Amino acid sequence: MLTIDGIHCELDFDAQGKQFGSIDLRFSNNEFAFSKIPVPVVVIKNGPGPTLLLTAGNHGDEYEGQVILRRLIHEIELEDFTGRLIILPALNYPAVLDNSRISPLDQGNMNRSFPGIEGGSPTSAIAHFVSSRILPLADAGIDLHSGGTTAYYLPSTFLCTTNNTELMHQNLAMAEAFNAPFTYIVRGENSASGFDPTAHVRGIPFISCELYGGGNVDVNATQIGSAGVKNVMQQMGMISEQSECDMQTRFLNGIDGSYTLSASFAGLFEPYHEMGDEVKAGDIAGQLYSVEEVERKPLELEFEKAGIIMARRNGARVIRGSHLFMVSAAMSRDEVLNLM
Ligand SMILES: [Zn+2]
Numbered sequence: 001m002l003t004i005d006g007i008h009c010e011l012d013f014d015a016q017g018k019q020f021g022s023i024d025l026r027f028s029n030n031e032f033a034f035s036k037i038p039v040p041v042v043v044i045k046n047g048p049g050p051t052l053l054l055t056a057g058n059h060g061d062e063y064e065g066q067v068i069l070r071r072l073i074h075e076i077e078l079e080d081f082t083g084r085l086i087i088l089p090a091l092n093y094p095a096v097l098d099n100s101r102i103s104p105l106d107q108g109n110m111n112r113s114f115p116g117i118e119g120g121s122p123t124s125a126i127a128h129f130v131s132s133r134i135l136p137l138a139d140a141g142i143d144l145h146s147g148g149t150t151a152y153y154l155p156s157t158f159l160c161t162t163n164n165t166e167l168m169h170q171n172l173a174m175a176e177a178f179n180a181p182f183t184y185i186v187r188g189e190n191s192a193s194g195f196d197p198t199a200h201v202r203g204i205p206f207i208s209c210e211l212y213g214g215g216n217v218d219v220n221a222t223q224i225g226s227a228g229v230k231n232v233m234q235q236m237g238m239i240s241e242q243s244e245c246d247m248q249t250r251f252l253n254g255i256d257g258s259y260t261l262s263a264s265f266a267g268l269f270e271p272y273h274e275m276g277d278e279v280k281a282g283d284i285a286g287q288l289y290s291v292e293e294v295e296r297k298p299l300e301l302e303f304e305k306a307g308i309i310m311a312r313r314n315g316a317r318v319i320r321g322s323h324l325f326m327v328s329a330a331m332s333r334d335e336v337l338n339l340m
């Protein structure tokens with residue numbers, strides 16, 4: 001059993017076998033006087049070996065990862081692997097129940113709530129329990145995201161930089177083992193409230209990923225994510241089967257090579273490009289139409305810099321400031337290594 005004041009988990013994390021349980025957080029508001037928030041947790045252990053922490057539902061409206069982990073929980077048999085899987089398929093459980101990015105109980109964005117606060121609001125208290133009780137059990141971790149209701153991403157791994165060179169190499173090796181089509185490099189050192197940097201501060205190799213989105217479950221992205229988890233288990237020596245993929249991930253520069261193209265007035269956006277397209281500075285991204293002023297000439301929006309479209313908006317109606325496309329420059333593996 002793991003416990004801190006007001007929150008505990010009854011599971012025996014050292015027991016052999018497949019156990020289903022929850023991290024129970026005491027909670028009281030006008031609607032629920034004496035209740036608990038049961039964040040689902042599954043522990044699957046077979047013999048000695050490393051521990052891999054797998055999470056999804058950090059944002060409640062991102063579904064590919066939630067499906068990947070729920071499927072893994074039911075499909076994997078003890079004889080399939082050695083070591084331990086700790087799986088939280090609905091990390092911000094109130095947000096998952098609400099089909100929303102953030103928690104309806106406290107408006108908490110889980111990925112901005114780490115390392116969390118003991119006795120804090122529900123989102124912060126869950127983040128604190130995971131940071132202080134679950135993360136120390138793990139040898140590595142993967143947090144599965146996707147674009148959420150309003151965005152799509154190219155299936156990609158997010159690799160946060162860290163000041164720890166050895167850990168950075170471990171994270172890179174894990175991202176390359178996961179082998180999503182793209183690996184997006186972002187600064188992690190200064191984002192203390194993220195899940196990845198919180199794991200890195202504790203010396204634990206950790207990556208996250210973006211697996212499509214739009215409030216749907218994409219077939220291709222789900223296969224990429226499922227294979228990625230198995231590839232990392234294989235890299236950690238937990239499973240022995242050889243994957244037969246010779247594709248190599250391509251790196252994208254999220255440090256100083258990315259930008260977001262936004263709408264300049266409220267209207268209806270017609271995109272001219274799809275995700276994965278390589279665009280040049282000055283290429284027309286699409287046209288923005290006024291909904292009410294039909295006589296108003298549509299505005300052509302241009303890409304500001306060259307790169308690969310790695311994310312796009314889901315939803316044709318926009319307001320001033322809505323993101324339309326995120327574009328990122330490619331980065332060589334040597335350039336990634338030079339960051340270390
Ligand atoms: Zn997310």
